[in-house]
Amino acid sequence: MRHDPGPRRTARGAAISPHRHRRSGRQRFWATAILLAATACASGVPDVGPADVPRLAEEASERPDDLETRTRLGIAQYRAGNVDAALENLRRAVEDGHETGPALLHLGLAHESREEWAEAREAYGRYLDRDASGTLRSDIENRLQLMGRNLLRERAREALELERRVADRVEPTPRSVAVLPFGFNSERADIEPLIYALADMMSTDFAVSDALVVLERAQVQSLLDEMALTEAGYAEEETGARAGRLLRAEHVVQGVITTLGGDRLRTDANVVNVASGSEAGDLNETAALEQLFAMEKALVIRTIREVLGVELTPAEEQAILDNRMDNVLAFVAYGEGLRALDRGNYADAEERFQAAISLEGGSNDMLESALETTSGLSEAEDTDTETLASRARAPGAVGGGPLAPPAGSTTGAEETGGDLSQGTLTNVTEGVAPTPTSGLLDLGSTDQAYEQPKQTGDTERQPVEEASGESGIVGSSGTIRLVIPRPGGER
Amino acid sequence: MIRAAARGPRRVGALLVTLLVVGAPEAHGQITVGTGPEFKGYGFDPGLGADAAELFVLPVAVRVPVSDRFGIDVFSAWARGRVEVDDTNLELSGPVDTRIRMSAEAAPWARVTVGAQLPTGHASHDSEEAVVASVLATDLLGFRESNWGSGTALTTSVATATRAGSWGIGAAAAYALRGSFRPSADVDSVRYTPGNESRVRVGLDRNFGNNTLTLGGTFITYAEDQANGRNLFRSGDRFRFDASYQFRASAGLWTLYAADVIRSNGDLTLRLAGGSGGAAGDTTVATADQNMLVAGLVGAIGLGSGFVFRPHLDLKLQARTEPDGSDAGSGWMLAAGGDIPVRLFGRSELFPRAQVLVGSIRDRQGESVPLLGLELKGTLRWSP
Numbered sequence: 001m002r003h004d005p006g007p008r009r010t011a012r013g014a015a016i017s018p019h020r021h022r023r024s025g026r027q028r029f030w031a032t033a034i035l036l037a038a039t040a041c042a043s044g045v046p047d048v049g050p051a052d053v054p055r056l057a058e059e060a061s062e063r064p065d066d067l068e069t070r071t072r073l074g075i076a077q078y079r080a081g082n083v084d085a086a087l088e089n090l091r092r093a094v095e096d097g098h099e100t101g102p103a104l105l106h107l108g109l110a111h112e113s114r115e116e117w118a119e120a121r122e123a124y125g126r127y128l129d130r131d132a133s134g135t136l137r138s139d140i141e142n143r144l145q146l147m148g149r150n151l152l153r154e155r156a157r158e159a160l161e162l163e164r165r166v167a168d169r170v171e172p173t174p175r176s177v178a179v180l181p182f183g184f185n186s187e188r189a190d191i192e193p194l195i196y197a198l199a200d201m202m203s204t205d206f207a208v209s210d211a212l213v214v215l216e217r218a219q220v221q222s223l224l225d226e227m228a229l230t231e232a233g234y235a236e237e238e239t240g241a242r243a244g245r246l247l248r249a250e251h252v253v254q255g256v257i258t259t260l261g262g263d264r265l266r267t268d269a270n271v272v273n274v275a276s277g278s279e280a281g282d283l284n285e286t287a288a289l290e291q292l293f294a295m296e297k298a299l300v301i302r303t304i305r306e307v308l309g310v311e312l313t314p315a316e317e318q319a320i321l322d323n324r325m326d327n328v329l330a331f332v333a334y335g336e337g338l339r340a341l342d343r344g345n346y347a348d349a350e351e352r353f354q355a356a357i358s359l360e361g362g363s364n365d366m367l368e369s370a371l372e373t374t375s376g377l378s379e380a381e382d383t384d385t386e387t388l389a390s391r392a393r394a395p396g397a398v399g400g401g402p403l404a405p406p407a408g409s410t411t412g413a414e415e416t417g418g419d420l421s422q423g424t425l426t427n428v429t430e431g432v433a434p435t436p437t438s439g440l441l442d443l444g445s446t447d448q449a450y451e452q453p454k455q456t457g458d459t460e461r462q463p464v465e466e467a468s469g470e471s472g473i474v475g476s477s478g479t480i481r482l483v484i485p486r487p488g489g490e491r
Numbered sequence: 492m493i494r495a496a497a498r499g500p501r502r503v504g505a506l507l508v509t510l511l512v513v514g515a516p517e518a519h520g521q522i523t524v525g526t527g528p529e530f531k532g533y534g535f536d537p538g539l540g541a542d543a544a545e546l547f548v549l550p551v552a553v554r555v556p557v558s559d560r561f562g563i564d565v566f567s568a569w570a571r572g573r574v575e576v577d578d579t580n581l582e583l584s585g586p587v588d589t590r591i592r593m594s595a596e597a598a599p600w601a602r603v604t605v606g607a608q609l610p611t612g613h614a615s616h617d618s619e620e621a622v623v624a625s626v627l628a629t630d631l632l633g634f635r636e637s638n639w640g641s642g643t644a645l646t647t648s649v650a651t652a653t654r655a656g657s658w659g660i661g662a663a664a665a666y667a668l669r670g671s672f673r674p675s676a677d678v679d680s681v682r683y684t685p686g687n688e689s690r691v692r693v694g695l696d697r698n699f700g701n702n703t704l705t706l707g708g709t710f711i712t713y714a715e716d717q718a719n720g721r722n723l724f725r726s727g728d729r730f731r732f733d734a735s736y737q738f739r740a741s742a743g744l745w746t747l748y749a750a751d752v753i754r755s756n757g758d759l760t761l762r763l764a765g766g767s768g769g770a771a772g773d774t775t776v777a778t779a780d781q782n783m784l785v786a787g788l789v790g791a792i793g794l795g796s797g798f799v800f801r802p803h804l805d806l807k808l809q810a811r812t813e814p815d816g817s818d819a820g821s822g823w824m825l826a827a828g829g830d831i832p833v834r835l836f837g838r839s840e841l842f843p844r845a846q847v848l849v850g851s852i853r854d855r856q857g858e859s860v861p862l863l864g865l866e867l868k869g870t871l872r873w874s875p
Contacts, residue, residue, distance in 0.1 A: 210739050311744050313737050315698035424652035424659035425602050427694035431709045432665035435592050435606025435646045441525045441552050462638045463685035464674045465628040467716055467724035467759060473539045473629045474819045474854055
């Protein structure tokens, strides 16, 4: 479906022409020809270059409302290396409603050239929203990942700079949690990458509940990198409190993994309340290495309930329990990949994630997503803005398809998978247990709703009161059938 | 009564301390203790068998998670009930039975529960106490305790669950063996043995995104109650159907629930005395059947500064039919209230709760008698 008659399509169509009527017959001919050609090759980028800048500048001056000309001028200026002027014209064109693929793409490129990551990311994002097709789409999706990481580093630097300048504390984001990589207290270097993998899995698990706002692991790591911390510093409480302030997190989860000899691990988690700078709670779990995921799940669920005071729905708890891998070695390889990713070594990260997928042996969304992201980052890093701009000139590179929903968006209610048997077991167990021990302890947490006790509409009986017909404030009535035996007869 | 009241708490306390001492070193997770005063009281307009009824309970509950798959719950309480009839106060007070429940996960898809009711409660009532117990037993009023004690009981249940597509399907069965107790403080010779109890439940669960729908149906049947070894009363079968939908709205968790408990009429068997002093025969008296529908909503509203108000709205409709067709005892009750949980220090939390109850109950003449009630609780939950 290339022809969408809706108004946004009209606004987007590059050579579609609110201003055609202003042109001369000769211009109209060429404009039409260009329009057809452009439509035929899926709205390619205008073939303009540095030599066209004077002419286009003159045309734009004559027709200041001609947004198509202004876009062409901006593209030509970008190609001429005049990024500031290009940015000015492209921004004006887009702000005035000319949100075409070429305009948004070059706006993103211009911002990226100036290392304005947030603006570049926004422009690329809008480009993807507006432009569903085109061979450049995957390049831009990769670009978005790279912009995101660059932005995180920039924000981390800004946060550190702000910390130096501003004495006052910034209000934390309500209900926000940041998970720091755990410290590693062991000689077992082979499993050290677990600290990254665990932090990542815990962040994902905390994010299951909408009651918490969880900071991305990449954002946390960017800050720690900027703080120039060694891994030994991750577990220190002052680090957690400081990182939490900089991240504007309400709570920071940090801890230490200790090997206990053999394959046994102990995980000590510590939750820091950033505002007060005090410890909100600490938990520990010990398990064999192969029980790592059970240990992590227990730690996450207990932290959410006992320390953060959030009650989970059965579906949320199940989603947390389901987020696991089958192979611990694959999880270690995943941690290696994350460490390489944090260090910007995308090719190495890609290899590690591939290895993790091989070790896992089956499909795993977390690994596949990591591999896809890293491949994109790797490609994006290898593609500079100049290459991208030249790719954009290829026919069909910048599509003109119908409006698409933003990448990654979903429609409708997604059903959470997972094994419901635990919740169902509780459902039926509580329903039949004739020794209720009261709901006194089942009051939920201090800041969440609790589930109504299962015994609502109690089925307990009061035998004597019921049998005596007195089980109630109004008592009871009955009909007595008297059987009077005949004298001498059978009873 | 006084002797029992004095002896009971010591016995319960000793039991709880023993459990804590034995359980603590073995405990896998956090031991949790809950306690706190609870008060519920009603005032009735004229027409019913009482002018006011109230219950004060001081419960104690302990949960010991011995391992990932095995946990123990213990509950006991001291309670004092008061009923006002024609300006006369009738009281019933003392400890209640102690309940212990051990739950083990035999497999990821199966759970076994063994429960025991220890006869620590003040089960033998004099005539005045019996009046209090009968008034507090009114289902619609929803008192936590009504009989203080009903003898020893041993219960077992087995539950299993599996998944069929997006649904979780579970089934469970339970059986309770009941021991005898002396219900009357005035007549020493009577020993009452409630009938053994069987329960079967089928449950369904399904997640919709992060929300969960839970459905269930329970069937309960009872063997005949006996007095001094003779069949006396067979309680009517009970059916319970329930549904709840738990959903998240922003940071809050809300639960909509509904349950319908249908109680068939029971049969009371009376022996008729013959002229020579022997038994002339038996006769049967039917007791009332009853249907109670409960529906409500419980949730959370953020108040800022870390405080949350958890509102609770609950409607009960009870239809009761006596064998003679009378609907005395039918009525409705609307309860509205909530709690504001407070984290005190460390791992201790306070759950102050208040609830106002309004409703009415039909008297013997078929007139609706209004009632007004208040419930106050201050539960302290502590993990040492």
